[in-house]
Amino acid sequence: QSALTQPPSVSGSPGQSVTISCTGTSSDVGSYNRVSWYQQPPGTAPKLMIYEVSNRPSGVPDRFSGSKSGNTASLTISGLQAEDEADYYCSSYTSSSTGVFGTGTKVTVL
Amino acid sequence: EVQLVQSGAEVKKPGESLKISCKASGYSFTSYWIGWVRQMPGKGLEWLGIIFPGDSDTRYSPSFQGQVTISADKFISTAYLQWSSLKASDSAMYYCARPLAADYFDYWGQGTLVTVSS
Numbered sequence: 001q002s003a004l005t006q007p008p009s010v011s012g013s014p015g016q017s018v019t020i021s022c023t024g025t026s027s028d029v030g031s032y033n034r035v036s037w038y039q040q041p042p043g044t045a046p047k048l049m050i051y052e053v054s055n056r057p058s059g060v061p062d063r064f065s066g067s068k069s070g071n072t073a074s075l076t077i078s079g080l081q082a083e084d085e086a087d088y089y090c091s092s093y094t095s096s097s098t099g100v101f102g103t104g105t106k107v108t109v110l
Numbered sequence: 111e112v113q114l115v116q117s118g119a120e121v122k123k124p125g126e127s128l129k130i131s132c133k134a135s136g137y138s139f140t141s142y143w144i145g146w147v148r149q150m151p152g153k154g155l156e157w158l159g160i161i162f163p164g165d166s167d168t169r170y171s172p173s174f175q176g177q178v179t180i181s182a183d184k185f186i187s188t189a190y191l192q193w194s195s196l197k198a199s200d201s202a203m204y205y206c207a208r209p210l211a212a213d214y215f216d217y218w219g220q221g222t223l224v225t226v227s228s
Contacts, residue, residue: 001172003154036214038155045205045221046147046155051214089155093213098171101147104154 004029004090004102011108012080020105022073022090028100030071034093037066037075041086049088050075077107085109112136114144114206114219121225122196129192130222132206139187140164143209146180146191149221150202160209161189169212196226 005023012018022029022037029035035053038046048057050066053073063078073092077084090102117131134144145160159170163182170180182189189206204222207215 003156034213038215040155045218046207046215047218048214048216051210051216057216087154091155091157091214096169096172097212098159098169099157099209099213100171101155101157 006102006105009106017078028092028094035073116219116222119223132189144189147205
């Protein structure tokens with residue numbers, strides 16, 4: 001299965017909002033509300049930020065929100081902060097009963 | 111507190127075998143899936159596979175089926191990822207992680223760096 005497609009990079013100034021897209025197919029994103037998002041600062045393990053499209057684990061700021069339409073899921077970071085600078089990956093459950101990650105997006109805070 | 115503690119970095123030669131481990135604690139090991147994720151240098155995350163230690167049900171990404179073997183020892187709450195014949199292209203950071211409902215990974219290990227070089 002192919003990786004989900006994400007833009008290589010997005011950027012924004014502090015306080016602005018940025019949105020990262022995650023495009024899959026009808027065999028993954030389009031068929032299941034089982035999309036998750038991970039934040040990975042350099043040199044660290046990934047951290048779960050969103051699960052099941054739009055749910056936030058305890059401790060994740062409500063500046064992070066998720067949504068989905070058709071084969072595309074999105075992560076929005078509102079009120080961008082310097083600490084949000086990291087790589088972000090989406091992931092989806094698939095029709096093979098396995099998972100697949102996105103290609104990754106580098107978020108830069110200007 | 112849920113913890114996943116992985117074995118240390120490895121340096122191997124092409125053709126050698128390797129088994130890395132992930133020791134779980136703080137939860138019922140046999141009641142949750144546990145899996146492995148690869149990250150090659152400077153690259154993105156790749157989903158390798160997961161195992162349910164309670165019954166050893168194992169699922170591999172089609173991309174990695176036959177390339178690696180995932181196993182678990184429920185008596186010592188440890189998951190394993192192994193190779194029978196390493197290649198240079200297996201050089202990467204490997205993370206173990208716990209996927210809830212075989213889906214999203216809520217807890218991650220610290221990673222094991224595998225370097226394969228002649």
